[in-house]
Amino acid sequence: MAFDPQPWAVVEKRLDLDMLAQTESIFALSNGHLGLRGNFDEGEPRGLSGTYLNGFYESYPLAYGESGFGFAEDGQAVVNVTDGKIIRLLVEDEPFDVHRGHLEFHERTLDFRTGILTREVRWRSEAGHGVRVKSERLVSFVDRSVAAIRYEVEALEQPVRVAVQSNLQANPSDQAGVSDPRAGRALGDVLDPILDVEHDLRVVLAHKTKRSQLHFAAGMEHTIECTGDATTLTQCEPDLGRVTISVGLTPGQPLRVTKLLAYHWSAHQSIDWLRDQVDASLEVAGSQGFDELAEHQKDYLDDYWERANIEVDGDPELQQALRFAQFHLLQASARAETRAIPAKGLTGPGYDGHAFWDTEAFVLPILNFTKPDAAKAALMWRHRILPSARERAQQLGLKGAAMPWRTIHGEECSGYWPAGTAAFHVNADIAWAVERYVANTGDEEFERGPGLDLLVESARLWLHLGHWGADGAFHIHGVTGPDEYSALVDDNVYTNLMAAKNLAAAASAATRHRSDAARLDVVPKEVREWHEAAEAIYLPFDERVDVHPQDQDFLTHDLWDFDGTPLEKYPLLLHYPYFELYRQQVVKQADLVLALFLCGERFTLEQKRAAFQYYEALTVRDSSLSACTQSIVAAEVGHTELAYDYLAEAAFMDIHDLEHNVSDGLHIASLAGSVMAAVCGMGGMREYDHKLVFRPRLARALERLAFRMTVRGSLLNIEVRHEEATYELMEGEAITIFHHGEKLALTPGRPVTRPIPEAESLPRPSQPKGREPVRRGSYASGRSGAAAPTVRLSR
């Protein structure tokens, strides 16, 4: 895939049918509640047809070759609900199909400022009839249940008779499952029809899932503009609603169909209720019309970009990729509202539509600064599933709450516990997100309420999971850290330090809000125990090589034979058994290096340098969550050019499909990670002890990096150039920041510029053979809007 490096859009100039599924993900529209993959209006050809409602899932029994106590019993998978995107076109007696006839022009544009996906087509049938088709599609950020499509078809040289079929289609006969464990599960037809009604140009269908017993209703309404006499036919069946419009067109006088869609679902409400909601939403949307919906969409996005915009001068592809990331980040989270932010957002069925720890570790930190209400809503979802997490802890014989490793509805759905249930760090990641959200917003009401609940129950878990060793330190054994090429290890540094943060945060919050803590039966002794465990957390260090081991035993393991590993054997997890991966020194994704970033206060610069160097040589980046973290730490320890290479890799991950699996959805956490890599990597932003510090440093090839962030209501604009950085308070109260160690007071209307100290010159670390990041810095410099993307992972 090669997109023009436009700063505010992804434009596909040439249709590549081999890349259909990938572009469906890239052109997906969503508001966090309703998601439409970028399927063609006419429905086919398709990679994966997809329409998703956040939180709407089907469950299925999880089978095991050999089961064990506490293994998750039920899986949950996102459901491809009724497809309202379909608008088929018949030109004279031939269906418009990009496979047939002559496609003279085909362009798709996703505009980050309008939030509209536009498609323009010029097509000539086998019989020679030419038409121009233009469709505009939006999923409204303002009207949460509503999507709209404006579909225009015009005869080219000669009059033609066309028929437009606008469908609602449930239970499509789609593709079977695939063997990649990261892809979604194909459950077949899971929707039982309950209701189908039509009225004029409106159809409403309602279905329920067979096993999870969730209900939803989907409706479509139409307006038609044309000069000729159009005939219409409205039909409905249990799994199909269809409005057919037939009209003779003359050149210059197009047919314009506006299709409004509304979706509502519930586990509790009756079908009648849901149907009424759908009809009401269609009325509200209809009263606005497409133009007004589009206008509101634009306003919403203007406001977002005002607070989130990142600018990169000197690398148009990176500029585009970062805005692409920010746009999809918003799409995944804006209106999720106490539902999860899934790993793939609502862009595809990958990972079964589950949410994981990376939402808290990668996505929320960015939302905190750019869309704090969405960060809060995501944490409210965690709070909503706290009862399930308490139950899970009890089932496992643990204390407090054990958050699921992967889930939609709250129950643990991990079918492989060593890389699921055992990865308890998810609890500390959530606690950390709570702490960061409260610190960044000052939302005390949240802290005293749901925040405290989350902190206390996770602290209780850690106190149970850990134990006091004979060495007087607090140890946590037998858990799995972020790196999935190790499992069930003792004293994983990341887990230990994040658990200590969790324990300390709970102790602090419970001390500051005693009466609220009493609600949870927190007693002083318990707080003392949290505090003591946090203080005494064990941090292994290997004196022999002067490096922190990823876990207690990691550095004693054999080194993976990287030189003997052919490139086609990556990602390793698809070609080697866990057994081999676990017992050797090979790292899927930043783990100790993620600790260097998130728990940076625990390490000296020298320790960070040594550790980064060591783990660089072992990290194969088989996870999309690695490059962003490596970029950040590379920047911090002084490898600015390497940081740039990793930033580009992180940013291009999805828009250029570096991992070859964007077909089943975008990697939302990786997209957030690329923004984080820009802000915390080259931007050098950190928050330590309520202090906001910057140590920016620009890669040679770039001219300027600027980004915005809101901290406790104050909107900052940070501009980084090679020699200096400028900090400006755009809005809100005065704020203190640090620039390369210097304290700066920012007041309204008074930007502060400070020089950036010269960087040390360090030798570049080496990576496993064949897994080196592409060097971007060396040749991106000086180019303007070049054509092809210049980054590829070498496989």
Place this chain on the structure above:
Amino acid sequence: MAFDPQPWAVVEKRLDLDMLAQTESIFALSNGHLGLRGNFDEGEPRGLSGTYLNGFYESYPLAYGESGFGFAEDGQAVVNVTDGKIIRLLVEDEPFDVHRGHLEFHERTLDFRTGILTREVRWRSEAGHGVRVKSERLVSFVDRSVAAIRYEVEALEQPVRVAVQSNLQANPSDQAGVSDPRAGRALGDVLDPILDVEHDLRVVLAHKTKRSQLHFAAGMEHTIECTGDATTLTQCEPDLGRVTISVGLTPGQPLRVTKLLAYHWSAHQSIDWLRDQVDASLEVAGSQGFDELAEHQKDYLDDYWERANIEVDGDPELQQALRFAQFHLLQASARAETRAIPAKGLTGPGYDGHAFWDTEAFVLPILNFTKPDAAKAALMWRHRILPSARERAQQLGLKGAAMPWRTIHGEECSGYWPAGTAAFHVNADIAWAVERYVANTGDEEFERGPGLDLLVESARLWLHLGHWGADGAFHIHGVTGPDEYSALVDDNVYTNLMAAKNLAAAASAATRHRSDAARLDVVPKEVREWHEAAEAIYLPFDERVDVHPQDQDFLTHDLWDFDGTPLEKYPLLLHYPYFELYRQQVVKQADLVLALFLCGERFTLEQKRAAFQYYEALTVRDSSLSACTQSIVAAEVGHTELAYDYLAEAAFMDIHDLEHNVSDGLHIASLAGSVMAAVCGMGGMREYDHKLVFRPRLARALERLAFRMTVRGSLLNIEVRHEEATYELMEGEAITIFHHGEKLALTPGRPVTRPIPEAESLPRPSQPKGREPVRRGSYASGRSGAAAPTVRLSR
């Protein structure tokens, strides 16, 4: 279950229908090729109906909640084949059914010297018709495919008309699966009928499995003896063969039906071939008749007992239990002939009929001394599956051969790899069995051939699995040892030491048999590497507590909260997640303690004492394979009375159903373990460096222990009393042994008696609360043939 403690039989005097499934296992007959559970002749009531052919299995796809590279893809389960045991009886118009009418007498006897299961019944129908029924059943040790039943029915006071229906029944409608992961998998009707033919009183049915595509044929033939005029009817259907005999009986003139059964199966031969074999076997059996078959059976067993007999004076229950163990050990292995010896023998569907490591670690050591041809045959099975094991290693990216953790046909069937594939010690256990078999028999032809193949391929695996650490030692990381409450550990002592034995044995054999080794492309460098790795194997030791850790990190883990664990939560694996078990100090079964036994030469007596004491406090014996090992090491380090308690527990495991799961089959390895506990525990037998040493010491309650063993063709009889032991060479060439350190030369006809030195007095070690073994020594003394068994595990 309470059986009279008869020395040569299990006699059930009173029918307990709640114990039906358990007694079906206990009364199971088998010759290692064909197995019949002890179901009633009339087929019902039944616990689990079972007829098994060794190696005959159905496969099924193994499902995973989340799959991973190298996960076993297919399961294999033993098939309940066509049931030939069924003989139903109609008395006038009422079916003989122990549930109905009046059961005036019911006794079942399994005689270890005749190998015949006898059942005697006196029953009166609701209408008052009385009959005596006697059945005798045998599975021939001599005619491998043949079983025979002699069924006699006699009118009691008045004439009655009876009908006897003798059936062959395939695809019975049986019970569904159960949730205990140790039980077998219910696959439903897996047999497709191919052929059913009848001729006179003979029926032959042939079937094939649906997925594994194995064929078998089963046939029955009958002879009838009676005075009246009997009518007969022979019928056959695809899943049913039936011979019905109807006759009027007068008291004193019984009907006697002899039913001969023959079974043949194959993966390759045609159905015609198999049918011919069945008919031929029936002819051969028919030409002998029941009496002659029984006579050959007796001869076979006389010979066995001559070489295997154990005598225990002073504890009749133990005497019975040990002979029960020896009898079933023979039944499981006698005619297996290049098929596996499954964990449950052919006594039930438990563990899906799979064979595990414990065959080599527990069963073969006993067979080596008592039935060496069966030990050899079992190793030949391992040799037969070597190609699968090589393939498996290759699939996993390993060198050499990786033997399956559990299998019937050779392919890995473990559906949970951390306790399956990762338990690589199975390879060393097999190598050790090869080494012991060769040492005990001097079978050089085997050593140069299959033995060398097995040693070399497993040594290659170990050299790949291990690595040289910075400390100059050879380490093995990330594997699972025998204790299934730990997994994926570094430097498991048992695995390391057994791997070292394996490497050394391979090096030695390849050096001694260079030309044979050349067949396997063994080069001197490779042999040197094996030797070096064996020499440098890492043996962790914790100076802090002066104990060998089970694995590198074991002693740093938190202690399991035994005091907080209620008794009903045992076995722990059914009530706690692996996660909790793995990361704490809790031991399912002897692991380090098994190393103390099998690799005893690596530890000093003081180290053994300290380790035994330490692990006693952590070992919950949730595995049937624990007590026997604990008995042996307890005896060695000086806890003679505790050794006796564990010996009794091991010996009573199945005959008194201590683990509450004998219903799905006997634990063959545990039965062997109990014999081993007698011989190596109180008998104090060890083999170090080709030396046969004894350090016998008798528990107070016993008067005498005697056992026989054949070493390199020399049959020894060892008699242990409190003050002295007598060694006698019964047959074969002179041999040197050691008695408590003293070298003794044994020559024919000259028994040698030596005093047993006084034992040290040691404090008794403690066990986890509620898991202490029942103290047998304290009260068994002086009792004669008491009624109820006096050992119960306290749950």
